[in-house]
Amino acid sequence: MFGRALIVAPSIIVAVALAATGLAVGSFVGLLTIRLPAGLPWISGRSKCGGCGRSLTPGELVPVLSWVFAHGRCRTCSAPAPLRYPLLETGCATIGVWAGVLHAPSLAPATAAFGWWLVLIAVIDAEHFWLPRALTLPLIGAGLAIHLAGAPPSLLDSVAGAAIGWAVLALLAALYRVLRGRQGLGGGDPPMLAAVGAWVGWQGLAPAVLLACGAGLALATVQGRLRVGTKLPLGTLLALGGWLAWLYGPAGDQAALTGAFRASAPRAIAENVRGLRTLPGPLVNRIPDLLLWPAARALREAWPREQLHRAGPWGEDGRAD
Numbered sequence: 001m002f003g004r005a006l007i008v009a010p011s012i013i014v015a016v017a018l019a020a021t022g023l024a025v026g027s028f029v030g031l032l033t034i035r036l037p038a039g040l041p042w043i044s045g046r047s048k049c050g051g052c053g054r055s056l057t058p059g060e061l062v063p064v065l066s067w068v069f070a071h072g073r074c075r076t077c078s079a080p081a082p083l084r085y086p087l088l089e090t091g092c093a094t095i096g097v098w099a100g101v102l103h104a105p106s107l108a109p110a111t112a113a114f115g116w117w118l119v120l121i122a123v124i125d126a127e128h129f130w131l132p133r134a135l136t137l138p139l140i141g142a143g144l145a146i147h148l149a150g151a152p153p154s155l156l157d158s159v160a161g162a163a164i165g166w167a168v169l170a171l172l173a174a175l176y177r178v179l180r181g182r183q184g185l186g187g188g189d190p191p192m193l194a195a196v197g198a199w200v201g202w203q204g205l206a207p208a209v210l211l212a213c214g215a216g217l218a219l220a221t222v223q224g225r226l227r228v229g230t231k232l233p234l235g236t237l238l239a240l241g242g243w244l245a246w247l248y249g250p251a252g253d254q255a256a257l258t259g260a261f262r263a264s265a266p267r268a269i270a271e272n273v274r275g276l277r278t279l280p281g282p283l284v285n286r287i288p289d290l291l292l293w294p295a296a297r298a299l300r301e302a303w304p305r306e307q308l309h310r311a312g313p314w315g316e317d318g319r320a321d
């Protein structure tokens with residue numbers, strides 16, 4: 001029992017720390033969802049009340065609590081304080097706990113950071129139909145970096161995920177332009193799916209997109225506006241799909257079950273850098289896999305292993321039977 005407590009403890013400590021960090025990050029995310037679309041600098045001066053312009057005191061900037069104790073209003077002018085702050089603060093805290101509970105302690109902070117970044121992208125896209133490359137491109141870089149450091153599935157899978165994600169949406173957008181003569185996808189969509197692919201690997205792309213489609217259908221149904229030509233924030237939906245695929249998809253399973261990534265980052269980076277020099281070989285080898293998946297994999301699994309090995313005149317050991 002004591003042994004079990006020792007194993008569980010680090011996860012709980014990490015989850016609590018990430019929840020607390022999430023509260024503060026949520027405040028900042030709330031600020032950015034207003035400042036970025038307005039073209040204001042990321043960081044500027046003290047936060048002010050939107051009603052009377054009074055600078056807020058540190059006591060009024062405590063996540064969630066300030067809002068609750070002030071009954072969601074400014075102390076001086078009683079202008080309503082934006083609900084987005086307490087919502088995003090609790091949301092980001094939840095993401096921290098979620099990451100800490102599901103992923104090994106060494107990977108959980110990166111997972112939480114991924115979630116927080118996705119929230120920022122999702123809110124801006126939902127409110128403004130805008131996917132700034134200043135947000136999606138760094139997320140691609142972060143996804144590649146986390147796999148360079150040894151996170152599952154592998155660096156090669158991550159590179160393939162980013163490339164396929166970008167290519168699929170760029171191709172779709174081009175097709176739509178040719179067929180319909182107008183823009184059907186935003187220019188920010190390909191880098192967004194590339195960012196998701198860089199995190200979940202190419203294996204996680206299909207689950208992520210399916211989840212996004214499911215969420216989109218649900219949203220459209222709830223809002224009762226399932227008509228041709230309905231505009232949905234694709235980036236918001238992909239953010240949700242990408243988050244769930246990272247946690248519960250092929251890569252997430254590996255991260256949760258094997259605890260891979262634990263304290264092996266330096267070795268993984270060295271191995272990956274060595275591997276990069278020989279990357280073209282394995283990449284070319286995998287092309288049929290990538291194109292024919294899942295048909296190729298299903299076939300290979302269905303085929304009796306003994307027959308594969310004994311198909312020729314030689315047995316498994318290379319000698320004639």
Ligand SMILES: [Zn+2]
Binds near residue numbers: 074
């Ligand atoms: Zn005020």
